[in-house]
Amino acid sequence: MPIATASQTIGPYWHLLRDDTWSDLTRFGATGDVITLQGRITDGAGNLITDACVEIWQSSPPVSDVFDGFGRAASNAEGLFSFKTLRPEPVPGASGPMGNTRQAPHIALTILARGVTKALWTRIYFQGDAGHDEDPVLSLIPPARRNTLIAHQTKPGVWHLDIALQGASETVFFEI
Amino acid sequence: MSDTAPFRPPVPGSQPEYDVKIYGSTALRAPSQPLIRIAQSITERTGPHFSPARYPSNIDISKVASGEAQGQRIIVEGHVRDEDGRPVPHTMIELWQANSCGRYHHEGDQHDAPLDQHFQGSGRVFTDENGKYRYTSIKPGAYPWRNHHNAWRPNHIHYSLFGPGFATRLITQMYFEGDPLLKYDPIYNSLPDPAAAARLIAGFDINLTEPEWALGYRFDVTLRGRGATPFEDAHEEH
Numbered sequence: 113m114p115i116a117t118a119s120q121t122i123g124p125y126w127h128l129l130r131d132d133t134w135s136d137l138t139r140f141g142a143t144g145d146v147i148t149l150q151g152r153i154t155d156g157a158g159n160l161i162t163d164a165c166v167e168i169w170q171s172s173p174p175v176s177d178v179f180d181g182f183g184r185a186a187s188n189a190e191g192l193f194s195f196k197t198l199r200p201e202p203v204p205g206a207s208g209p210m211g212n213t214r215q216a217p218h219i220a221l222t223i224l225a226r227g228v229t230k231a232l233w234t235r236i237y238f239q240g241d242a243g244h245d246e247d248p249v250l251s252l253i254p255p256a257r258r259n260t261l262i263a264h265q266t267k268p269g270v271w272h273l274d275i276a277l278q279g280a281s282e283t284v285f286f287e288i
Numbered sequence: 289m290s291d292t293a294p295f296r297p298p299v300p301g302s303q304p305e306y307d308v309k310i311y312g313s314t315a316l317r318a319p320s321q322p323l324i325r326i327a328q329s330i331t332e333r334t335g336p337h338f339s340p341a342r343y344p345s346n347i348d349i350s351k352v353a354s355g356e357a358q359g360q361r362i363i364v365e366g367h368v369r370d371e372d373g374r375p376v377p378h379t380m381i382e383l384w385q386a387n388s389c390g391r392y393h394h395e396g397d398q399h400d401a402p403l404d405q406h407f408q409g410s411g412r413v414f415t416d417e418n419g420k421y422r423y424t425s426i427k428p429g430a431y432p433w434r435n436h437h438n439a440w441r442p443n444h445i446h447y448s449l450f451g452p453g454f455a456t457r458l459i460t461q462m463y464f465e466g467d468p469l470l471k472y473d474p475i476y477n478s479l480p481d482p483a484a485a486a487r488l489i490a491g492f493d494i495n496l497t498e499p500e501w502a503l504g505y506r507f508d509v510t511l512r513g514r515g516a517t518p519f520e521d522a523h524e525e526h
Contacts, residue, residue, distance in 0.1 A: 115487070118484045128409050205327075231457060
């Protein structure tokens with residue numbers, strides 16, 4: 113049986129693909145609860161990561177002609193990435209022996225970069241949303257590390273979540 | 289098989305670890321905590337879809353409007369399939385590469401090799417209904433990097449693929465058959481299983497060449513398949 117092709121790093125020159133309009137998921141005319149989602153990425157020594165390709169995908173709101181659900185942003189000289197998108201709603205959880213579950217609003221986020229051999233998978237949740245205690249993914253995470261996935265609002269409509277690839281405040285990454 | 293079933297876990301040894309000793313840049317960028325395995329939900333089982341209408345294809349990287357790039361013209365063709373051998377139709381592939389002298393059209397690349405005003409170095413193609421793709425480019429040059437003394441990247445073309453779900457997202461690199469630099473390259477050799485590394489090598493294919501025009505290489509890509517396999521049980525143990 114064929115085996116899936118191996119991942120290789122995206123490297124330092126992925127910007128040849130870069131199109132900054134992709135960081136705005138409302139660019140095709142989507143309307144709703146528009147938010148800015150931003151964060152700063154650091155490595156295990158606290159250095160800013162200025163060459164990352166950050167991608168997001170959200171299954172809510174549903175994909176439509178005006179909403180791709182997908183965005184890509186480059187981290188800048190300050191290690192910052194920023195997206196404009198729509199606030200997600202709760203979605204169903206994975207079906208399985210635990211029965212029907214419901215997931216709190218979240219957005220999947222991956223980090224691709226030089227020195228990152230395969231995508232680093234994480235999620236962004238929103239501070240203050242209902243359902244975090246029952247969320248099937250957050251529930252797998254030791255309580256002391258859950259806050260690495262929970263963005264906070266710095267001003268109305270602007271949500272911030274820093275991402276540490278390694279170290280004391282290391283973001284929780286998933287195997288999926 | 290439902291088109292929303294979860295994707296299989298990777299076959300052991302088929303994907304790189306994050307922390308690769310021979311690849312220095314991983315030292316501060318690899319997670320030190322174990323990953324947390326999650327069940328794939330709608331967020332991981334579904335993914336973005338791109339259409340050429342909104343994301344125009346560019347299947348000829350070997351020239352720009354003002355002229356043709358320097359270098360050995362090549363045609364690359366292949367199929368994108370899943371782990372059951374089924375074609376992955378109408379999926380977007382993004383490509384980028386160095387020019388024939390081994391330099392990227394990128395401000396971060398200060399390698400002392402000439403730029404080529406007729407080479408931008410990025411392309412976008414879509415697979416057809418049978419999962420087949422094809423583009424024209426020039427063979428990228430090798431270039432030095434600073435991973436270790438006298439480190440050179442082998443000739444390679446970067447690939448970005450999406451597939452049917454966000455869990456099938458793949459960034460990889462295509463290498464060239466017979467490249468003497470492969471055995472020294474820490475990125476190529478980041479794979480635990482040599483067979484996994486060998487799958488990243490495009491083979492020369494005389495049938496893909498075009499007489500008086502271009503050489504031909506074949507490179508097939510396999511994305512994760514849906515559904516459980518015997519590997520799943522082995523995977524649960526760690």
